[in-house]
Amino acid sequence: MDFDDDAPPELVDTTTNDAPEELRVKVPITIVTGYLGAGKTTLLNYILTAQHGKKIAVIMNAVDIEKSLTVNKGDEQVEEWLEVGNGCMCCSVKYDTTEPSGEVTNSLRDTGVNAIETLMEKKGAFDYILLETTGLADPGNLAPLFWVDDGLGSTIYLDGIVTLVDAKNILRSLDDPSGKVEGHEDHEDHDDHGPLMTTAHVQISHADVIVINKADMVSERELSLVRARIESINGLAKIHVTEQGVVPQLEGFLLDLHAYDQFNESEASAKGHSHLDPTISTVTIPVGRLRPGQLDDVDRWLRAVLWDAKLPAAEEANTFEIHRCKGRLVFDNGDVKILQGVREIFEINDAPVDVDQETPVEGKIVLIGKNVAGVDFERSFQQAVN
Numbered sequence: 001m002d003f004d005d006d007a008p009p010e011l012v013d014t015t016t017n018d019a020p021e022e023l024r025v026k027v028p029i030t031i032v033t034g035y036l037g038a039g040k041t042t043l044l045n046y047i048l049t050a051q052h053g054k055k056i057a058v059i060m061n062a063v064d065i066e067k068s069l070t071v072n073k074g075d076e077q078v079e080e081w082l083e084v085g086n087g088c089m090c091c092s093v094k095y096d097t098t099e100p101s102g103e104v105t106n107s108l109r110d111t112g113v114n115a116i117e118t119l120m121e122k123k124g125a126f127d128y129i130l131l132e133t134t135g136l137a138d139p140g141n142l143a144p145l146f147w148v149d150d151g152l153g154s155t156i157y158l159d160g161i162v163t164l165v166d167a168k169n170i171l172r173s174l175d176d177p178s179g180k181v182e183g184h185e186d187h188e189d190h191d192d193h194g195p196l197m198t199t200a201h202v203q204i205s206h207a208d209v210i211v212i213n214k215a216d217m218v219s220e221r222e223l224s225l226v227r228a229r230i231e232s233i234n235g236l237a238k239i240h241v242t243e244q245g246v247v248p249q250l251e252g253f254l255l256d257l258h259a260y261d262q263f264n265e266s267e268a269s270a271k272g273h274s275h276l277d278p279t280i281s282t283v284t285i286p287v288g289r290l291r292p293g294q295l296d297d298v299d300r301w302l303r304a305v306l307w308d309a310k311l312p313a314a315e316e317a318n319t320f321e322i323h324r325c326k327g328r329l330v331f332d333n334g335d336v337k338i339l340q341g342v343r344e345i346f347e348i349n350d351a352p353v354d355v356d357q358e359t360p361v362e363g364k365i366v367l368i369g370k371n372v373a374g375v376d377f378e379r380s381f382q383q384a385v386n
């Protein structure tokens with residue numbers, strides 16, 4: 001199919017304008033992050049040229065005022081420019097520190113969402129949106145932009161975060177003081193002490209899928225060291241190994257991740273309790289069956305841990321910082337709820353009804369963050385919920 005140079009790409013409009021708002025199909029957005037040169041562009045180019053019959057909008061290198069947007073249709077590619085208002089999409093997102101919740105204010109959140117919605121109004125909807133961040137982006141700042149409450153009536157939703165790592169350089173990046181990131185806003189006082197936290201750390205800790213790329217550059221042994229270090233940082237993410245970003249399929253690797261609305265048992269399969277990384281690790285808190293009335297206790301405990309970065313009733317101050325949390329809460333009346341959190345923001349929603357699956361007997365909460373090793377979250381949780 002040919003494109004007229006001047007004509008906009010004719011994408012099929014799946015959001016028929018006369019359809020009621022709530023019937024519109026929401027478009028998933030995947031954030032693709034990874035350290036400088038890890039292979040993000042290589043991966044996205046591979047996706048744009050792979051035959052998959054899907055309309056995928058790829059927003060490359062989201063750093064300039066105007067973002068280059070490549071729309072893929074069949075074997076044609078069309079460049080578009082996406083305006084996102086005031087400057088860098090990731091840097092313009094700031095937490096409102098006057099809100100105890102640290103919630104991103106709606107106006108800032110709207111920046112990224114509106115830009116994409118405007119584009120879809122002009123061009124018709126996409127099946128998927130992939131957003132490549134700059135190599136130095138902290139996905140914890142970007143995710144809340146697209147993690148929008150249903151109530152806001154957005155036409156897009158955050159499907160998940162994919163982090164690429166360069167198999168050859170990742171271990172060095174994790175130990176390189178020049179890659180140090182500033183502490184997140186409310187914990188700056190702890191920043192000069194404690195173990196080194198690099199950009200590579202925050203990109204791995206927030207990931208739902210980690211692609212270890214450039215496998216051709218390392219030996220089997222090096223690769224297993226890389227994998228072990230990554231698993232010890234983030235015990236929730238699915239890990240894939242690739243060369244030239246060639247993933248065997250898109251679903252589950254980059255698309256259809258449902259990382260922000262589901263909690264799959266396999267993901268949280270306890271991968272042991274290693275502390276290979278001195279900075280960030282994953283802890284799992286087993287949660288027995290709860291009474292419906294205990295939801296408030298869980299909520300209060302999470303607010304203390306995520307908003308105040310402290311255990312309720314703890315004598316000593318902690319210095320932990322939670323980047324990602326996920327969980328499943330099982331209630332004795334049969335209800336199942338899913339916990340999702342990124343940094344200070346969290347949500348507890350009813351689990352999607354899955355007729356094939358039996359109601360799980362027990363719940364769990366998984367926390368990924370800085371300085372969490374050695375903190376007795378489990379005991380604190382048991383005390384708070386009773």
Ligand SMILES: Nc1nc2c(ncn2[C@@H]2O[C@H](COP(=O)(O)OP(=O)(O)OP(=O)(O)O)[C@@H](O)[C@H]2O)c(=O)[nH]1
Nearest residue numbers: 035036037038039040041042135213214243244245
């Ligand atoms: N040996 C090898 N090289 C690769 C592989 N994947 C990508 N590269 C090369 O690595 C370099 C960086 O790849 P990019 O895709 O530009 O990486 P990026 O993450 O987009 O880089 P920035 O946008 O600069 O952060 C390029 O020269 C790629 O050709 C791989 O699997 N093996």
Ligand SMILES: [Zn+2]
Nearest residue numbers: 088090091137
């Ligand atoms: Zn930025």
